[in-house]
Amino acid sequence: MTPRDDSHGNDSPWSDLDRPPLNAGALRRALVRPGSLWTELEVVPSTGSTNSDLVTRAVDAKVAEGAVLVAEEQSAGRGRLDRRWSAPPRSGLFFSVLLRPSDVPVARWGWLPLLTGVSVATGLARAAGVDTALKWPNDLLVTVGGEERKAGGILAERAGEDGVVIGVGVNVTLREHELPVPQAGSLLLAGAVATDRDPLLRAVLRALEDWYGRWRDAGGDPVSSGLQETYAAGCATLGRTVRAELPGDRSIVGEAVAVDGDGRLVLATGEGVQEPVGAGDIVHLRPA
Structure with missing residues (x-):
């Protein structure tokens, strides 16, 4: 369906019929x-x-x-x-x-x-x-x-x-x-x-x-x-190699192996250490 052109100031909630208002x-x-x-x-x-x-x-x-x-x-x-x-x-x-x-x-x-x-x-x-x-x-x-x-x-x-x-x-x-x-x-x-x-x-x-x-x-x-x-x-992060970008300009690269009892992501690093991450941006580096 072709999107409707709303560039003429039409603010009606029915201006786009694909997007009706919530009831x-x-x-x-x-x-x-x-x-x-x-x-x-x-x-x-x-x-x-x-x-x-x-x-x-x-x-x-x-x-x-x-x-x-x-x-x-x-x-x-x-x-x-x-x-x-x-x-x-x-x-x-x-x-x-x-x-x-x-x-x-x-x-x-x-x-x-x-x-x-x-x-x-x-x-x-x-x-x-x-x-x-x-x-x-x-x-x-x-x-x-x-x-x-x-x-x-x-x-x-x-x-x-x-x-x-x-x-x-x-x-x-x-x-x-x-x-x-x-x-x-x-x-x-x-x-x-x-x-x-x-x-x-x-x-x-x-x-x-x-x-x-x-x-x-x-x-x-x-x-x-x-x-x-x-x-x-249902977590797409587990089983992947990821980079965790942490506060203080620190980052860790490892395989995401688990979500622990506190909800933290556990990374297995190349040094053989399992490190839990409680906060930070996670970048998926390769498919599972």
């Missing part, structure tokens, strides 16, 4: 219900960053656990290391959720971005029919024309003493000429059988509710909850 009422009816994790869901036309907005509300105690904030467009979306990115209106899923895992030791909260990655991959596989993979620690990968490309990312931020806001961004209908960089991808380009964002968002949030519940019931234990095993099974 906030239907989403609330499906997700915000008695006994659900999700306590409120708001869809805004545009904002700078759903994460920044929800962190502010959480710190001010204006929202409860399970609040979901969705934007049709983000003008200042952020990734790790405060990198900025943006996408055309209604071309993706841009949302943040507030979690307050007060019954889980803080030392295990580092699993939340990985848990979210598993949830997003699970939901999109069910609703979009796209095979996805996870790049440690927070990227969602799809295959476009035989090439591995990043189609989404996850950003977790503390919100006060007891809260964590997790932001998710997924490129859904970005076309080739709209990609911010050639290495980017989208569900559309990966051959998704469905790109209607309403069922995609419902599937992702239901998967997140399920995995979060399992993890909390297990006291945050990644083994007994099944999270560690499931993450490893």
Whole structure:
């Protein structure tokens, strides 16, 4: 389908029929219900960053656990290391959720971005029919024309003493000429059988509710909850030679051999040392 030319100031949400607006009422009816994790869901036309907005509300105690904030467009979306990115209106899923895992030791909260990655991959596989993979620690990968490309990312931020806001961004209908960089991808380009964002968002949030519940019931234990095993099974980083670019201009090259109990990536270096990496950029140097 030929993209519509919106260069004449047409800001209607129906200006691109391939990208209809989200139905906030239907989403609330499906997700915000008695006994659900999700306590409120708001869809805004545009904002700078759903994460920044929800962190502010959480710190001010204006929202409860399970609040979901969705934007049709983000003008200042952020990734790790405060990198900025943006996408055309209604071309993706841009949302943040507030979690307050007060019954889980803080030392295990580092699993939340990985848990979210598993949830997003699970939901999109069910609703979009796209095979996805996870790049440690927070990227969602799809295959476009035989090439591995990043189609989404996850950003977790503390919100006060007891809260964590997790932001998710997924490129859904970005076309080739709209990609911010050639290495980017989208569900559309990966051959998704469905790109209607309403069922995609419902599937992702239901998967997140399920995995979060399992993890909390297990006291945050990644083994007994099944999270560690499931993450490893879907992690495209394991088995590859990678370069970890660490704080302080330090880097390590080695084979990614495991994700340990703290959610860290374990690298086996050429010196025969196994070194866990808890933060840093990971560059895949060769295919698995």
